[in-house]
Amino acid sequence: MKPVEDVLLIVDVQYDFMPGGALAVAHGDEVVPVINRLARAFSHVVLTQDWHPASHVSFAANHEGRAPFETLTLPYGEQVLWPVHCVQGTEGAALHRDLDAPHARLLVRKGHHEHVDSYSAFVEADRATPTGLAGYLREVGAKRIWLAGLATDYCVAWSALDARAAGFEANVIEDACRAIDLNGSLEKAWNDMRAAGVARVQSAQIEAA
Ligand code: VGL
Numbered sequence: 001m002k003p004v005e006d007v008l009l010i011v012d013v014q015y016d017f018m019p020g021g022a023l024a025v026a027h028g029d030e031v032v033p034v035i036n037r038l039a040r041a042f043s044h045v046v047l048t049q050d051w052h053p054a055s056h057v058s059f060a061a062n063h064e065g066r067a068p069f070e071t072l073t074l075p076y077g078e079q080v081l082w083p084v085h086c087v088q089g090t091e092g093a094a095l096h097r098d099l100d101a102p103h104a105r106l107l108v109r110k111g112h113h114e115h116v117d118s119y120s121a122f123v124e125a126d127r128a129t130p131t132g133l134a135g136y137l138r139e140v141g142a143k144r145i146w147l148a149g150l151a152t153d154y155c156v157a158w159s160a161l162d163a164r165a166a167g168f169e170a171n172v173i174e175d176a177c178r179a180i181d182l183n184g185s186l187e188k189a190w191n192d193m194r195a196a197g198v199a200r201v202q203s204a205q206i207e208a209a
């Protein structure tokens with residue numbers, strides 16, 4: 001790891017994605033100790049936090065007669081309708097208290113626009129509105145992004161694809177992630193990532209510099 005060029009991006013390690021949470025990811029809590037070990041190998045760590053208003057367009061509850069995990073066509077494309085999750089300021093939106101990365105430099109909150117979702121930490125689901133993360137990473141000289149967190153097939157995958165699109169090397173640390181796996185989404189995510197040149201790595205391969 002080069003302190004400037006390698007950045008660990010820790011995606012959405014929040015209570016609503018943990019077992020028992022509003023949008024529980026199976027075994028989501030198991031990423032925490034793996035990520036804590038990884039965080040010690042990186043001097044440059046960035047966090048993301050899914051951060052929706054209660055009125056958010058991605059919530060099934062905000063569409064009359066619609067149920068969670070159905071899809072809806074929105075002006076920017078197909079949107080999965082989710083259970084209400086990660087509402088700004090709620091306990092469920094908080095980062096897991098055992099996540100141990102006190103040296104993290106930046107926290108990117110995403111999904112805060114009422115009418116647009118954002119799985120990606122880089123560009124919102126309208127594929128036009130940047131979060132500012134690519135600009136930040138370029139400005140500090142980052143070259144390689146290492147991704148961990150939740151969920152493999154949504155926010156991690158979209159972030160990895162957009163990291164590549166923004167010109168960074170992207171590496172998804174598989175055992176530091178867990179998936180939602182809705183209608184084949186996990187297999188599709190790995191296929192899309194492979195096609196885009198995203199590397200699939202394991203945490204044991206990563207050594208501190
Ligand atoms: C996520 C679905 C909805 C994620 C966030 O963090 O992967 N998935 N919002």
Ligand code: ZN
Binds near residue numbers: 052085086111
């Ligand atoms: Zn969300």
